[in-house]
Amino acid sequence: MPQVTRFGVSLEDGLLRSFDRSIAEMGYANRSEAIRDLIRDHLVQRKVSKGNEEIIGIASLVYDHRTHRLGDILADMQHKAKVAINASLHIHLDEHNCLEVIVIRGEAQKVHEVAGKLIATKGVENGKLVTTTAEIPKG
Ligand code: NI
Known part of the structure; x- marks a missing residue:
């Protein structure tokens, strides 16, 4: 204790x-x-927020799946990312809108870069990045 x-x-x-x-x-x-x-x-x-710390990013993206090739573009970006994409979850919110939740693990600077590009992709209507670490400061 x-x-x-x-x-x-x-x-x-x-x-x-x-x-x-x-x-x-x-x-x-x-x-x-x-x-x-x-x-x-x-x-x-x-x-x-430090550049070389190992972090976990949870990116959420909301978009309309009718936007031309957007699903393919987002998938292609994840395949080519230089950080580990640990998981990707796709939820069909309604007739047209999709939510993707992507878990990205790697150096802070790279996680922010990959998530930033996904969020900034034309057609993504709302994107957020939440960051955490496995090394929570203890007492
Ligand atoms: Ni969908």
């Missing part, structure tokens, strides 16, 4: 009330756990 340090934080009353309300809505049992998660996420986001 790692050693635990208690520390005090000064906050405006309104800010603390808003924080307490927000974390209660999210299901946190107490402030300490919510603050621990915020600190871990801060450290993870710093880590995944």
Whole structure:
């Protein structure tokens, strides 16, 4: 069990009330756990923004499958990527729209580059990249 340090934080009353309300809505049992998660996420986001760190990117793409050759173009980009595409999930959202979720693993800079190109491809109507790492800072 790692050693635990208690520390005090000064906050405006309104800010603390808003924080307490927000974390209660999210299901946190107490402030300490919510603050621990915020600190871990801060450290993870710093880590995944560095160029040569090994990271995992989760890219989501929404597009209309009637857009000329778009499905083929996106598949071709994934085949030619210089990083590992670990998984790709295709969901037919409705009659015309598709959601693709692509898991990309590799150096941060390359993951951002590949995801950026996929998201910027003409015809992709909404694209997002979420990044994480297997090496979550522990206590
Ligand atoms: Ni589809």
